Amino acid sequence: MQAKALLKEHVLKIASITDEEFDYFFSHFKPETFKKGQSIISEGDVVDKEYFVIDGCLKAFFVNDEVKMYILQFAMPTWWASDYAALYNKTKATINVDCVSDAAILSLSNSDREKICSELHQAEHFFRWRTNKGYVAAQKRLLSFMNNDTKTRYEELLVLYPALYNTVPKHLIAAYLGVSRETLSRLYNSSK
Amino acid sequence: MQAKALLKEHVLKIASITDEEFDYFFSHFKPETFKKGQSIISEGDVVDKEYFVIDGCLKAFFVNDEVKMYILQFAMPTWWASDYAALYNKTKATINVDCVSDAAILSLSNSDREKICSELHQAEHFFRWRTNKGYVAAQKRLLSFMNNDTKTRYEELLVLYPALYNTVPKHLIAAYLGVSRETLSRLYNSSK
């Protein structure tokens, strides 16, 4: 699907916006393409944009001192990604974002988002609800981390991201679940 | 501090709002008081309101099938609490909210929030940023869960909620950290 049509459909699920308003809204987005493995945000970068995925898959992840990687989020088409802590607070990136596959995205700068939010009430409405949903999802995942064992979280992951199974390397799945790749391997080989 | 002044100060940190607009905004909030131990939202309830804490401390928590409790959030003065998944999706509560101490709060119904957000652009702006901050905090906590051991998370907690230490029962601290009370006890008795 065309980038513009995909974003429009996405926005209309939340906000009432006229065709002219959407054209204006859309004019602030910039199409970009990336290759598999390419980095979009690296730790230490100044973060000025957030990204709406049209095609492909991104991952947002953190790497600790022992070079262990934790994946906060996979971003599939119609999902958003950035280092939001850095973007909102104007601090340097601590989260990385890169491409799990070739990807087509739309980028939106922080200042343009604030500009269209102040100019268009419905844009502000849209972004409020987008984050509301993100907040609920983050809280749900946190709870799952506290309450569920690895096997259960693995099964939840397959429901949330069915397209990931047999698509991305297993060690990325492990990094999302917060377990070692060895544990994940033993888990899905023994449990069926 | 007066409830109205506290909320006003809180809103003005994020949004530009005139005195008249704030008066209108505030008119949708309803003051309520609760006793220590009293329940505000119970699992299975219809959730229609969110709560802004004026005084005291609330906890938002989940109880699993084995009757083990996990605390998602403590809410201190100027913090908000509810079962947002239930509130936003109009589903039954899966999260409980109750009072760690006697508490004074302001309640705001879902429909009144949406009403003032549509009537007042600055209200929509305020709630967008409130949730933005909540989202970033939730993500940060998730990361801490994946990356840090219990002792580190315990020390983070003391920074985030210094008032909690020596104020709330230790088993609640344990329920926030996601460890057993025994483990927490050993931790802070051995580590100094």
Next chain:
DNA sequence: TTCATTACGTGATGTAGATCACATTCGTAA
């Protein structure tokens, strides 16, 4: 096609934290 890198599987062992069990102290209501 070859070679190197990355992904994946699996055994052996170590460890943080859960669970169970019980003793002690504290807080609050009568």
Next chain:
DNA sequence: TTACGAATGTGATCTACATCACGTAATGAA
């Protein structure tokens, strides 16, 4: 003031998962 339930401390086990170590299979660039 007493008394009873809640909160806390601490030892003895048990277990899920990490880590290390190594071998094999798949992938991708020259």
